[in-house]
Amino acid sequence: MTEAYIYDALRTPRGKGRKDGALHEVTSLRLSALTLNALKERNNLDGHAVEDVIWGNVTQVMEQGGCLARSAVLASDLDESIPGLAINRFCASGMEAVNLAANQVRGGAGEAYIAGGVEMMGRVAMGSDGAAIAVDPTLAMDSYFVPQGISADIIATEYGFSREDVDALAVESQRRAEIAWKEDRFAKSVITVRDQNGLAILDHDEYMRPETSMQTLGALNPSFQMMGEQMPGFDKIALLKYPHLERINHVHHAGNSSGIVDGSAAVLIGNKEFGEKYGLKPRARIRATAKIGTDPTIMLTGPVPVTEKILRDNGMTISDIDLFEVNEAFAAVVLRFMQAFDVDADKVNVGGGAIAFGHPLGATGAMIIGTVLDELERQDKQVGLATLCIASGMGAATIIERV
Numbered sequence: 001m002t003e004a005y006i007y008d009a010l011r012t013p014r015g016k017g018r019k020d021g022a023l024h025e026v027t028s029l030r031l032s033a034l035t036l037n038a039l040k041e042r043n044n045l046d047g048h049a050v051e052d053v054i055w056g057n058v059t060q061v062m063e064q065g066g067c068l069a070r071s072a073v074l075a076s077d078l079d080e081s082i083p084g085l086a087i088n089r090f091c092a093s094g095m096e097a098v099n100l101a102a103n104q105v106r107g108g109a110g111e112a113y114i115a116g117g118v119e120m121m122g123r124v125a126m127g128s129d130g131a132a133i134a135v136d137p138t139l140a141m142d143s144y145f146v147p148q149g150i151s152a153d154i155i156a157t158e159y160g161f162s163r164e165d166v167d168a169l170a171v172e173s174q175r176r177a178e179i180a181w182k183e184d185r186f187a188k189s190v191i192t193v194r195d196q197n198g199l200a201i202l203d204h205d206e207y208m209r210p211e212t213s214m215q216t217l218g219a220l221n222p223s224f225q226m227m228g229e230q231m232p233g234f235d236k237i238a239l240l241k242y243p244h245l246e247r248i249n250h251v252h253h254a255g256n257s258s259g260i261v262d263g264s265a266a267v268l269i270g271n272k273e274f275g276e277k278y279g280l281k282p283r284a285r286i287r288a289t290a291k292i293g294t295d296p297t298i299m300l301t302g303p304v305p306v307t308e309k310i311l312r313d314n315g316m317t318i319s320d321i322d323l324f325e326v327n328e329a330f331a332a333v334v335l336r337f338m339q340a341f342d343v344d345a346d347k348v349n350v351g352g353g354a355i356a357f358g359h360p361l362g363a364t365g366a367m368i369i370g371t372v373l374d375e376l377e378r379q380d381k382q383v384g385l386a387t388l389c390i391a392s393g394m395g396a397a398t399i400i401e402r403v
Contacts (some may be wrong), residue, residue, distance in 0.1 A: 005282035009370030051110025056093025056117030095365025111271030177352025261358025302395020329354035
């Protein structure tokens with residue numbers, strides 16, 4: 001099978017997903033086009049250089065509706081002969097775009113692809129597209145649906161993570177993020193977003209709160225306790241599925257959960273011949289990809305079984321992985337991953353995660369693939385694994401290896 005290589009990976013900074021966020025006036029279309037243009041310019045791509053643009057975005061309504069991938073191609077400097085495919089695997093949309101592109105290359109369906117995603121959460125509200133699992137009682141009741149925050153609290157309860165545990169991980173995420181920026185670890189990957197006049201709008205991750213401490217987090221009330229204990233009483237629904245739990249311990253809040261932000265990311269993937277044609281040196285090969293379905297109630301445990309699957313299917317063990325990026329959708333998700341595999345915390349999200357940076361849903365999967373690649377290069381390590389939990393009970397993973 002043909003090898004699929006990563007030739008480049010870049011992202012925008014993450015802007016606060018609010019009206020006062022730096023990227024709020026930038027549309028999903030424009031941010032996507034800016035990201036595509038940056039990838040094109042950095043790699044001197046011309047004409048029909050890539051077979052397709054595969055673009056993830058989760059809330060596919062309003063300006064993110066239709067086939068945003070094709071719209072982004074037309075709004076960019078890419079040739080109009082390049083098509084576009086918009087995909088949605090919730091939080092793993094950007095990763096699934098990369099994995100699809102890699103597997104297309106590996107299967108011989110074209111020499112190269114651009115893959116990634118976008119989410120402007122301050123402009124297109126999460127959940128505004130509706131979701132059958134949340135709103136259709138014929139599915140919601142049978143699947144014991146609860147909101148994600150309740151699911152995160154179920155994980156904490158089921159696997160024994162206290163409020164202190166989740167807050168400590170959040171403080172560490174902020175600390176690592178601040179160090180990573182101070183040491184310019186993202187210099188290779190983060191592009192500056194500029195306005196129509198070329199003036200810089202944002203050149204750094206805006207959401208970070210390096211002053212975060214155990215004391216400041218301790219002052220926050222649990223975000224999901226009220227919806228769990230009062231009407232409609234999601235805790236009661238969860239306990240029908242998990243009757244061995246006496247009660248749900250609500251430990252998550254805004255400070256130990258991923259932030260609502262805006263952002264975009266893109267990865268250039270191609271075979272050996274593509275690199276030779278454009279004089280590009282591959283940075284890594286995509287060694288393996290995987291996805292899996294999991295319990296839709298607890299919902300967010302997907303990184304564990306999908307990692308087990310990707311390792312098993314490729315004859316690997318957890319000790320074969322040098323570095324991990326596990327999306328910090330909620331603190332308990334990462335704690336459960338480290339607990340399940342007995343992984344050293346110094347190998348996981350070493351430059352901070354979505355608790356510090358934010359989680360632009362459709363882009364995050366592509367972002368963390370680029371992040372683990374940058375960190376492998378910085379530490380001169382070889383193999384990295386990126387993985388995410390996914391709404392409604394799924395998991396996705398990608399293993400990359402430097403070349």
